[in-house]
Amino acid sequence: MTPGEALAATGVDARAAGPGDAVAGVTPRWVALPESTGEVALVMRAAAEHGLAVVPAGGGTKLSWGYAPTRCDLLLDTRRMNRVLEHEAGDLVVRVQAGVTAAALASALGEAGQQLALDVMAEEATVGGVLATAAAGPRRLRHGTPRDLLIGITVVLADGTIARSGGKVVKNVAGYDLGKLFTGSLGTLGVITEATFRLHPLPASRAWVTATSPDPRVLTAVATLAGSQLEPSALELDRPGTHGPLTVAALFEGVAAAERAKAAAELLGDGSAISSGPPAWWARLPGERPAPDPAELLQETPGGHPTEDGPGPRLTESSPGDRSLEERVPQGGGFLLELRVPPAFAGRALAAVAWASDDAGGPPVHVRGSAASCVLHLAVPVDTPPGAAEIFVTSLRSEVAGDGGRLVVWTAPPEAAARLDRFGPVGAATLMRRVKERFDPEGRMSPGRLAGAPPAGSGT
Amino acid sequence: MTPAPADLSGLSGRFLAMLGPHGVITDPVRLRTYECDGLTYHRATPAVVVLPETAEQVAAVVRACHETGTPFVARGSGTGLSGGALPRSDGVLIVTSRMRRILEIDVENRRAVVEPGVTNLAITEAARPYGYYYAPDPSSQQICSIGGNVAENSGGAHCLKYGFTVNHVLAVELVTPEGEIVLLDAMDPGYDLLGAFIGSEGTLGIATKITVRLSREPETVTTLLAAFPDVETGGVAVSAIIGAGIVPAAIEMMDALAIEAAEAAVRCDYPPGAGAVLIVELDGPHAEVAHEFARVDAICRESGAFAVRVADDPARRAAIWKGRRSAFAAVGRISPAYLVQDGVVPRTALPAVLAGIERLSARYGIRVANVFHAGDGNLHPLVLFDDAEEGAGERAELVSGEILDLCLEHGGSITGEHGVGVDKSRYMPKMFTAEDLDTMQLVRCAFDPRNLSNPGKIFPTPRLCGEVPGVRKGVHPLVASGEADLF
Numbered sequence: 001m002t003p004g005e006a007l008a009a010t011g012v013d014a015r016a017a018g019p020g021d022a023v024a025g026v027t028p029r030w031v032a033l034p035e036s037t038g039e040v041a042l043v044m045r046a047a048a049e050h051g052l053a054v055v056p057a058g059g060g061t062k063l064s065w066g067y068a069p070t071r072c073d074l075l076l077d078t079r080r081m082n083r084v085l086e087h088e089a090g091d092l093v094v095r096v097q098a099g100v101t102a103a104a105l106a107s108a109l110g111e112a113g114q115q116l117a118l119d120v121m122a123e124e125a126t127v128g129g130v131l132a133t134a135a136a137g138p139r140r141l142r143h144g145t146p147r148d149l150l151i152g153i154t155v156v157l158a159d160g161t162i163a164r165s166g167g168k169v170v171k172n173v174a175g176y177d178l179g180k181l182f183t184g185s186l187g188t189l190g191v192i193t194e195a196t197f198r199l200h201p202l203p204a205s206r207a208w209v210t211a212t213s214p215d216p217r218v219l220t221a222v223a224t225l226a227g228s229q230l231e232p233s234a235l236e237l238d239r240p241g242t243h244g245p246l247t248v249a250a251l252f253e254g255v256a257a258a259e260r261a262k263a264a265a266e267l268l269g270d271g272s273a274i275s276s277g278p279p280a281w282w283a284r285l286p287g288e289r290p291a292p293d294p295a296e297l298l299q300e301t302p303g304g305h306p307t308e309d310g311p312g313p314r315l316t317e318s319s320p321g322d323r324s325l326e327e328r329v330p331q332g333g334g335f336l337l338e339l340r341v342p343p344a345f346a347g348r349a350l351a352a353v354a355w356a357s358d359d360a361g362g363p364p365v366h367v368r369g370s371a372a373s374c375v376l377h378l379a380v381p382v383d384t385p386p387g388a389a390e391i392f393v394t395s396l397r398s399e400v401a402g403d404g405g406r407l408v409v410w411t412a413p414p415e416a417a418a419r420l421d422r423f424g425p426v427g428a429a430t431l432m433r434r435v436k437e438r439f440d441p442e443g444r445m446s447p448g449r450l451a452g453a454p455p456a457g458s459g460t
Numbered sequence: 461m462t463p464a465p466a467d468l469s470g471l472s473g474r475f476l477a478m479l480g481p482h483g484v485i486t487d488p489v490r491l492r493t494y495e496c497d498g499l500t501y502h503r504a505t506p507a508v509v510v511l512p513e514t515a516e517q518v519a520a521v522v523r524a525c526h527e528t529g530t531p532f533v534a535r536g537s538g539t540g541l542s543g544g545a546l547p548r549s550d551g552v553l554i555v556t557s558r559m560r561r562i563l564e565i566d567v568e569n570r571r572a573v574v575e576p577g578v579t580n581l582a583i584t585e586a587a588r589p590y591g592y593y594y595a596p597d598p599s600s601q602q603i604c605s606i607g608g609n610v611a612e613n614s615g616g617a618h619c620l621k622y623g624f625t626v627n628h629v630l631a632v633e634l635v636t637p638e639g640e641i642v643l644l645d646a647m648d649p650g651y652d653l654l655g656a657f658i659g660s661e662g663t664l665g666i667a668t669k670i671t672v673r674l675s676r677e678p679e680t681v682t683t684l685l686a687a688f689p690d691v692e693t694g695g696v697a698v699s700a701i702i703g704a705g706i707v708p709a710a711i712e713m714m715d716a717l718a719i720e721a722a723e724a725a726v727r728c729d730y731p732p733g734a735g736a737v738l739i740v741e742l743d744g745p746h747a748e749v750a751h752e753f754a755r756v757d758a759i760c761r762e763s764g765a766f767a768v769r770v771a772d773d774p775a776r777r778a779a780i781w782k783g784r785r786s787a788f789a790a791v792g793r794i795s796p797a798y799l800v801q802d803g804v805v806p807r808t809a810l811p812a813v814l815a816g817i818e819r820l821s822a823r824y825g826i827r828v829a830n831v832f833h834a835g836d837g838n839l840h841p842l843v844l845f846d847d848a849e850e851g852a853g854e855r856a857e858l859v860s861g862e863i864l865d866l867c868l869e870h871g872g873s874i875t876g877e878h879g880v881g882v883d884k885s886r887y888m889p890k891m892f893t894a895e896d897l898d899t900m901q902l903v904r905c906a907f908d909p910r911n912l913s914n915p916g917k918i919f920p921t922p923r924l925c926g927e928v929p930g931v932r933k934g935v936h937p938l939v940a941s942g943e944a945d946l947f
């Protein structure tokens with residue numbers, strides 16, 4: 001049997017791949033469209049028998065994150081796994097398939113007055129993709145990141161083994177937490193097929209306070225706010241120009257949100273404004289086009305969303321599975337970096353960004369992110385010369401190292417990508433490599449994606 | 461009967477050279493102080509105990525163990541309730557009680573850096589002058605160590621709103637089972653090994669330095685005690701509170717027998733005639749708390765509370781909590797012996813499970829006092845028996861075990877915070893499939909290929925790391941049971 005025949009013999013929907021299915025420039029040979037954990041296992045067993053390299057994909061919005069895979073024979077598209085399996089409102093718990101989009105989940109839970117307290121950052125982003133990238137938005141300040149809300153997970157390993165950890169209760173310490181391990185794994189350990197999350201009630205009201213200041217001194221007020229008893233849910237900053245003015249925004253949630261926002265506005269000083277909606281840049285990565293209207297997206301995926309009375313209908317064959325990745329991936333293609341420092345060093349981090357840009361000949365850098373947790377995203381234009389990008393990364397990384405900072409290069413144009421150390425030094429690199437070798441001894445899961453975090457050439 | 465300790469005199473000699481005479485215990489009488497943790501019916505005398513003072517010393521000890529293939533067990537304060545710190549008679553017990561320095565209270569970064577032997581409460585006390593505290597608050601917080609908390613992913617009464625240890629630890633420096641010092645940091649990209657390490661019960665290495673998040677003290681704390689005729693009506697109130705979109709800091713319930721014990725032990729003066737009491741604590745900004753308190757108060761009364769007390773100052777709050785905090789120890793007043801169980805069910809299954817426990821109690825003639833974290837479905841049934849009575853201990857064990865079966869039947873867990881340890885490893889196959897457990901072993905093998913770090917805990921007879929599992933054919937039990945592919 002050829003690999004193609006073996007895939008067909010599983011009975012799981014699959015098709016030949018086209019150039020539109022390329023993952024960071026690497027075109028797979030097949031695309032599989034499983035609908036359940038069991039189907040993923042069938043596909044993975046067939047892939048194991050034929051030594052196929054597999055890259056899982058969710059919404060495809062962040063397939064360019066990390067190194068390009070060194071091989072990709074099979075793209076495992078999870079978007080038909082889009083059902084809400086269990087939602088017990090009284091338990092504040094939901095179990096979903098990994099291909100459910102964040103937006104669809106939000107609307108399903110919203111009907112019960114509940115939410116998964118993660119920010120919906122890209123309407124097509126799936127639960128699996130959010131976990132695999134460990135992506136979190138502004139409300140990380142109050143609710144943490146995906147790993148803090150995940151209480152159970154089901155995964156399928158490279159050899160087709162189905163494994164589960166955690167459960168559907170909020171409090172549970174039985175066994176190792178595989179969910180944590182798979183958070184941030186970028187598809188290199190296995191396929192996430194189901195996830196169970198703890199939920200929160202939707203807040204009664206929300207209020208934002210925004211203030212724009214000519215320089216980073218406003219961060220002192222941000223620090224005061226972060227240490228205050230007003231309990232903001234989020235504290236974000238946006239600085240479109242490398243040396244330009246800075247906008248900060250705080251979110252308050254709850255019955256007395258407006259009252260707390262008023263107190264925060266006093267702290268932030270003259271020129272701060274209170275609003276009932278977020279600023280346009282809220283929960284968006286810098287350098288990406290603004291999100292499309294969610295209503296539009298819902299129309300594009302008929303039948304793909306769970307309905308009130310339970311799981312959604314199965315998708316028909318011509319549903320969004322046929323929109324190629326190319327059509328789904330946000331355009332831009334520039335550099336996206338993630339800078340983390342301990343919160344007290346936010347001001348120094350912004351200064352370091354400006355210096356590093358000067359060192360590199362002045363490419364404009366757009367900084368945006370969580371001011372109080374100090375997780376900042378940096379966008380650098382696509383036409384920045386590779387040499388300048390390299391100087392920027394090296395210089396910024398060494399600048400923040402003294403403060404215990406980290407710099408990750410999530411995306412880079414192909415010419416520059418080859419020259420950049422994407423992850424920088426990672427203390428636990430050897431342990432990560434060993435975990436990878438145990439879970440995927442043949443190196444067939446998204447090979448190369450995390451290379452560099454573990455020492456180069458380690459096969460990870 | 462505990463097995464006689466093995467002769468590890470060669471290793472002990474090396475430890476003496478590394479740690480000096482104060483850092484090594486080989487005297488049989490002194491060794492016996494370490495023969496059990498809080499779960500006293502499992503005992504073993506360690507072959508040797510070491511008391512290192514630095515991470516480098518821990519690493520040197522572990523390297524020597526690794527070279528010689530000697531198993532080792534970490535121990536903090538020994539308050540664990542699942543036998544996690546049960547020593548090995550053929551191994552080394554590494555005790556962190558001399559690693560008790562608070563290295564840094566970093567208010568600007570809202571974090572503290574501490575050694576593993578520091579007690580949970582000591583962190584809060586060191587942070588309090590700045591208006592901060594360490595949120596996870598196990599009832600044992602005065603004595604349990606932060607290293608033990610990390611190993612058990614400990615919770616506390618307030619984890620309903622604030623989460624567990626894993627949500628409050630920013631970095632762990634650990635000595636791997638091969639004796640290397642490695643930093644796991646939440647800021648690093650890649651697999652969340654920090655998250656995987658927390659809750660691994662000492663099986664993936666020894667934490668030697670821990671960075672925890674400090675939380676700002678809330679502006680207001682209000683505590684309410686509501687007395688109900690029975691547990692069922694109290695349960696109705698809990699559902700209504702959650703249903704109203706309120707997430708209190710804590711919701712705790714005690715049944716009549718637990719109240720009786722607490723009254724006997726500490727005279728907590730709960731409203732007379734209560735078949736159940738509910739403690740609800742709300743905290744946060746004034747305006748929020750005032751609004752939510754009014755709702756909770758109304759809900760309790762509407763659901764059938766016949767008395768409601770309120771405390772918004774520390775003294776009165778302490779009075780309300782007094783009974784709840786003493787509950788475990790208090791049952792000693794009404795029963796010669798007891799077992800503490802720790803199981804979890806989805807909150808909505810609480811009424812059914814409590815009724816089930818009552819039936820078990822009647823069937824075996826064994827009293828069960830219930831104290832539980834009602835907000836998150838974490839039950840702590842106290843199974844009371846008289847150890848002088850023939851067969852009572854065995855019956856109590858049966859009741860305790862069947863309570864876990866009940867939890868599993870309702871989609872719950874065999875442990876919410878006390879860990880698996882040695883006590884519950886035999887229940888792991890009831891909760892997880894062989895594939896699930898084998899996959900967890902992959903993590904174990906990545907960290908500890910020789911299976912030397914706290915072996916025999918959590919997992920029932922694991923596969924050796926070199927062994928390849930048989931090719932799995934057929935249907936996964938989850939699929940067969942209809943759970944995995946329900947729709």
Ligand SMILES: Cc1cc2nc3c(=O)[nH]c(=O)nc-3n(C[C@H](O)[C@H](O)[C@H](O)COP(=O)(O)OP(=O)(O)OC[C@H]3O[C@@H](n4cnc5c(N)ncnc54)[C@H](O)[C@@H]3O)c2cc1C
Pocket residue numbers: 055056057058059060061062063064065078098099121122124125126127128129130131132133134135136137138186187188190191192193283284285288291330377446
């Ligand atoms: C502050 C912030 C703001 C953001 N704003 C935006 C924004 O404006 N626009 C935007 O597009 N995105 C934004 N994101 C990122 C967004 O959250 C990601 O799109 C999302 O996390 C990826 O989901 P996806 O389904 O598209 O994953 P994909 O792009 O399909 O996959 C991403 C990675 O996860 C792996 N993966 C996917 N599914 C699985 C699975 N089931 N099992 C194992 N591995 C899997 C893939 O192999 C790949 O490595 C933002 C993130 C942050 C932190």
Ligand SMILES: Cc1cc2nc3c(=O)[nH]c(=O)nc-3n(C[C@H](O)[C@H](O)[C@H](O)COP(=O)(O)OP(=O)(O)OC[C@H]3O[C@@H](n4cnc5c(N)ncnc54)[C@H](O)[C@@H]3O)c2cc1C
Pocket residue numbers: 497498533534535536537538539540541543544545556576597598599600603604605606607608609610611612613614615616617661662663665666667668788877878914
């Ligand atoms: C009265 C009482 C009330 C309790 N209440 C609660 C509660 O409310 N919530 C709760 O969660 N628990 C509670 N517990 C259980 C217990 O206190 C916790 O599990 C605690 O975290 C154990 O800490 P310890 O220092 O005593 O650890 P130990 O008992 O010494 O060890 C526990 C486990 O941790 C490992 N370990 C210890 N130190 C390290 C280290 N540095 N690195 C790696 N592994 C290590 C040990 O090997 C062992 O497996 C209670 C216990 C008692 C006796």
